[in-house]
Amino acid sequence: MKHGTLTTRGNRVELRFERRLTHPPEKVWRALTDSKELAHWFPARIEGAREAGAELRFFFEEGDPGTGKISVFDPPRVLEYTWEGDLLRWELRPDGAGCLLVFTTIPADRANVARDATGWHFCLDNLEAAVDGNPAAGFDKERFSALNAEYAARFGLGSFPAFLTGPANRVSEASLRLPGVEAYVFDGADGTQLTLCHAKSDADTGEQWRDFDEYLVVLEGSYTLTINGMDIQLGAGREFVIPRGARISGRFTAGTRTLHALGGRRFERAPA
Template sequence: MTPNAYRPSPLAQIDCEATEDRWTLVFTRDLRHPPEKVWAALTDPEQLAAWAPYTADRNLSEAGGATITMIDDEKPQDMAVEVVRAQPPTLLEYTLGTDLLRWELVATDTGVRLTLRHTVEDRDWLPKVAAGWHLCLDVAEKLLEGHPIPPIRGAAAVDFGWSELNDQYAQKFSIPNTGLPEHLKGQDEAS
């Protein structure tokens, strides 16, 4: 897929919640698919590999430990995760390093309202995380529609509108745009 063949969808509904020393991105998107189908995309290792910034060593639909491999960097990195809550097909919550991801699915007349609550330590990461999930969920939606496109991950995401999305989400949050995360800057210059 070339950057000219893909255009990011409109900005998602976003919000920010502060709790003590952490920040939670609240990213909401309506999908035209039943909750069970979206749940499978969030938990099935084969489907995760087709859209997420990581792969999983097992289905995430049950609580307990798992290993994910981050593939948004030049060097894949294994990370231990803990699925804290799994209530198919409505709630999935797991750790990701020091982050916490909570996926909530609510059936609607036209499909499902997906709300991702991604908790991070640094407020400056909120627009970056929103831009990344925006692209990933665009890819997931194409997969769910039966028209898959290759995953958009890491520094390559810049070629598919990540910088513009990061800037737009930074403006919505009134957070200065600090650009690419440090671990991706060298990759972007090399490409």
């Protein structure tokens, strides 16, 4: 299977790809470590010694270079190094006349994992082409967008981007009164409010009344809305409009993220 898979490792995630190649580990190892071979498929130029403990620098055509370090160098079996906080591990396992390439990465930012998966998917396609002696495929914007959308649907983001979760927008615990849930609030000029919620554990909102309309979207996970005594199960991608005057409660499962657009202002920010 050429698509990457995502596994939770504690509070981090691991992105994993497996590719069966018709070439021995020694040939694929050269594609992973030789600068001339890397130029056919790797997204940056790598400078630095190829040995355990070596410092690395990663260069693009524009911008400042990135940094990293080799932690495992065991030819032709295991290569592991860091790149700007991401851990990259390449394993080659003999498989008949060829080998199984297992690539795993632990991204520093979970919010970018769909984009990362798309990028590495393309890189591995080009790696396969390179060891087969074929030219790399050119960048196909439409295919990249479609594959990125597919990975986003498979994985979700897992968390909100950092620019949305600054301390200035954090909802105070006294205002939220919902242990296990983090929330961030944004006030509209017209008196409305937008709130982002991320359940770190299962949580129950308790019953409450709405004195304004609410638009609810489940971005990831599962949320049970109870409205006027009726349970409504909402999965990722589901939306619901809660009318003013409704008697409601909600139950989050751990990992669920929701967006709430409120017709009034309910939450206060945490004190600075």
